[in-house]
Amino acid sequence: MSERKVRVRFAPSPTGPLHIGGVRTALYNYLFARQHGGELIFRIEDTDSTRFVPGAEEYIIEAFDWLGIKFDEGVSFGGNYGPYRQSERRDIYKKYVQQLLDNGKAYIAFDTPEELDAKRKEIENFQYDARTRGMMRNSLTMSKEEVERLVAEGHQYVVRFRVDPGEDIHIDDMIRGEVVINSDILDDKVLFKSADQLPTYHLANIVDDHLMEVSHVIRGEEWLPSAPLHVLLYRAFGWQDTMPRFAHLPLLLKPVGNGKLSKRDGDKLGFPVFPLEWHDPKTGEVSSGYRERGYLPQAVVNFLALLGWNPGNWRSSESNGDLGQTLPSRDAGRPTANDQEMMTMDEMIRLFDLSKCSKNGAKFDYVKAAWFNHQYLLQQPDEAWVPQFDKLLREQGIASTVEKEAEVVRMMKLKVVEYTDGEGNKKKRNVSFVSDLWPLTKFFFVAPTTFDREDKFIRKNWGEATADEMSRLMEVLRGISDFSVEGQKAVVDAWTEENAVRPWNAWRICLVGAGQGPDMYELAAFLGKEETLRRMQYAIDTLG
RNA sequence: GGCGCUUUCGUCUAGCGGCUAGGACACAUGCCUCUCACGCAUGGAACACGGGUUCGAUUCCCGUAGGCGCUACCA
Numbered sequence: 001m002s003e004r005k006v007r008v009r010f011a012p013s014p015t016g017p018l019h020i021g022g023v024r025t026a027l028y029n030y031l032f033a034r035q036h037g038g039e040l041i042f043r044i045e046d047t048d049s050t051r052f053v054p055g056a057e058e059y060i061i062e063a064f065d066w067l068g069i070k071f072d073e074g075v076s077f078g079g080n081y082g083p084y085r086q087s088e089r090r091d092i093y094k095k096y097v098q099q100l101l102d103n104g105k106a107y108i109a110f111d112t113p114e115e116l117d118a119k120r121k122e123i124e125n126f127q128y129d130a131r132t133r134g135m136m137r138n139s140l141t142m143s144k145e146e147v148e149r150l151v152a153e154g155h156q157y158v159v160r161f162r163v164d165p166g167e168d169i170h171i172d173d174m175i176r177g178e179v180v181i182n183s184d185i186l187d188d189k190v191l192f193k194s195a196d197q198l199p200t201y202h203l204a205n206i207v208d209d210h211l212m213e214v215s216h217v218i219r220g221e222e223w224l225p226s227a228p229l230h231v232l233l234y235r236a237f238g239w240q241d242t243m244p245r246f247a248h249l250p251l252l253l254k255p256v257g258n259g260k261l262s263k264r265d266g267d268k269l270g271f272p273v274f275p276l277e278w279h280d281p282k283t284g285e286v287s288s289g290y291r292e293r294g295y296l297p298q299a300v301v302n303f304l305a306l307l308g309w310n311p312g313n314w315r316s317s318e319s320n321g322d323l324g325q326t327l328p329s330r331d332a333g334r335p336t337a338n339d340q341e342m343m344t345m346d347e348m349i350r351l352f353d354l355s356k357c358s359k360n361g362a363k364f365d366y367v368k369a370a371w372f373n374h375q376y377l378l379q380q381p382d383e384a385w386v387p388q389f390d391k392l393l394r395e396q397g398i399a400s401t402v403e404k405e406a407e408v409v410r411m412m413k414l415k416v417v418e419y420t421d422g423e424g425n426k427k428k429r430n431v432s433f434v435s436d437l438w439p440l441t442k443f444f445f446v447a448p449t450t451f452d453r454e455d456k457f458i459r460k461n462w463g464e465a466t467a468d469e470m471s472r473l474m475e476v477l478r479g480i481s482d483f484s485v486e487g488q489k490a491v492v493d494a495w496t497e498e499n500a501v502r503p504w505n506a507w508r509i510c511l512v513g514a515g516q517g518p519d520m521y522e523l524a525a526f527l528g529k530e531e532t533l534r535r536m537q538y539a540i541d542t543l544g
Numbered sequence: 545g546g547c548g549c550u551u552u553c554g555u556c557u558a559g560c561g562g563c564u565a566g567g568a569c570a571c572a573u574g575c576c577u578c579u580c581a582c583g584c585a586u587g588g589a590a591c592a593c594g595g596g597u598u599c600g601a602u603u604c605c606c607g608u609a610g611g612c613g614c615u616a617c618c619a
Contacts, residue, residue: 225549339566414582514579
C-alpha cells in the first residue's frame, strides 16, 4: 500500500476568496506531493449551487500562482482524470449512487426539508439514523410499488446512506494516530440532494478521490468527525483496499480571544486573511490581501508553513546550498540552538513531515508574519523595493528617479516605523513593508516647513547659540566643492574637531525637522549643497 | 446537550521516562552611536489540575477543567 504513487489534492469550494487556512492546507499538500515525487490535483467542489460565487475559481488559481504553489493537474491545469469540476461530473455520481441503491447500502427518502424541521422541533436531538428511519417516509418503510409510484410522479427525494449501528470505526490518522468513532452516532447522511440534483460533499469526495487515485487526504480538522462516514463509504463501494490515508490538520485560530480565525479578525486587527485582495461581486465589499498589503509570497508561505508544523532542529548549510542533516532527536536531551525558521520552498519540501505537525490549533500571529516579511524584504536588493516605493511616492505627488529611490531605500530600510496595533496602542516595528517607508522618508523629498518647539529632540538640541553655530556650519559647507559624503566628511570633521562642536543634531533639525533620519553626511549629499543650505537658512530664520 | 480532537513561556513551538525544560516572535535592559534605528549582549516569562504506572514523570494511562471542531438536501 505504501508503494502507491503519491497523489494528493486540494479541493476548494468556489464560494468566495480563499481563506488563509485553506492556503496552508494547500501548501502542506504541495510540500507532501513534491517530497514524494507525487502529484497535486486541483479540484473544484461546486456541488452547492446556491453558494457559487462567480470569480472565486479564478481568484484561487491566481492566488496559488502568486504564492508559488504549483498544481500538476486539475481545473485549468489539465490531466487525465478530468473533468476536475464536480458540477461537470453529474453523470458519474449518478452511476455510483445507483450502485449503492442497488446493493442496499443507500435508500431513497421523501421527507421534505419542512418535515425534517418539524421532526427536529418535535424530538429533541433528532437524528436521521437506524433508530428513527423507521418512522420516516423512505424506501425502507414504504412498499416498493409506492416508492416507484412516487418517483414516477416526480416527487422529490434524496438518497441517504444507510449506516449500520454498533460498529467501531478505526481511522489511522497520520497526525493524530488512531481515532475510533462508533457508528451509533453517525446519521444517515444525504448523499444526493433533490434540490439541485447534485451529490453532497461526502459522496462526490469519495467517488472523485477514488477515481482520481488519490493516495492521501490532507485536510482541515473540521473533517475529522465525518471521516468515519467516509471510511464506511469506501467500504460500501468495495474500495477499502485503495482507500487513501488521512491526515487532519489543526485549525488556525484568532490572534486574540477564542474561536477560529475569521474575516472579521483581520478587519479588526488590521491584517489580511486572504492571499489576494477580493472584491465581493454581490456586496461590493473589498477585503484586503497579502499581496496588496506588500507581503512577499515567500514570506507568507514560510510563515504559514510554520503555523502547525515544525521541522525541529536543523540548519541549512550556506556553503553548498544543500540542507544540513536534520539532527537525530537523541540530541534533544541537550538542546541545540540551530532550529532555523527561515526556509526556502525547496528546504520545506525536503524537511516536511506530517508526523511533525502539531495536533492543536494555532493562533494566528500576524506580528510574526510581518517579521518574516521584514526578513525577506531585507534579502531583496534595494532596486527590488523601488517599483512599490515609487508608486507610494507618486500617490503623494512626488516624482523622483529610480536611482534616488534606491538610495533612500538603502539608507532607511533598517529603520523602525510606528504603527497602531489592534488594541489601538502605538507600537514600533521593523520596516516590514515597502509602504512603511513613506512616513520615514518624507523629508528626503519635502523640506520641513514647521518645527515643533515642544518636541523633546528640538528642545534639547536647539539652544541660544545654535543659530549662530548653524550659520558657521553653512559657511563651511559653502566652501566644499565635492559635496559627496567623503568630500563633506574631510572638511566638516576637521572643522568640528578644531572648534570642539557637535553640530549634528541641530543640523538634523534643519534638514529633517525632527530627530530621525540617516547619517547627516549621507542626507546632505542626497539633498545636494543648494537644498541643504536652503533648509538650514530656513530653520535659522524660523527657529532663531 | 451528544460525539470527537486538543492542552509546554503572552504567541508559534522543541522535547518522544532522568535536561539548569531549548529556540523564534513580542517585551525589558545594556553596549554601539550625530537622531530614530539595525546589530550585538543580557533578562523576565511555560510543562492546566487531580489521580495512577514507574526507582523516576513535561513525557505513558485515567479522570476533571479549559480550548477547538462536528452535530444541514454547506463544504
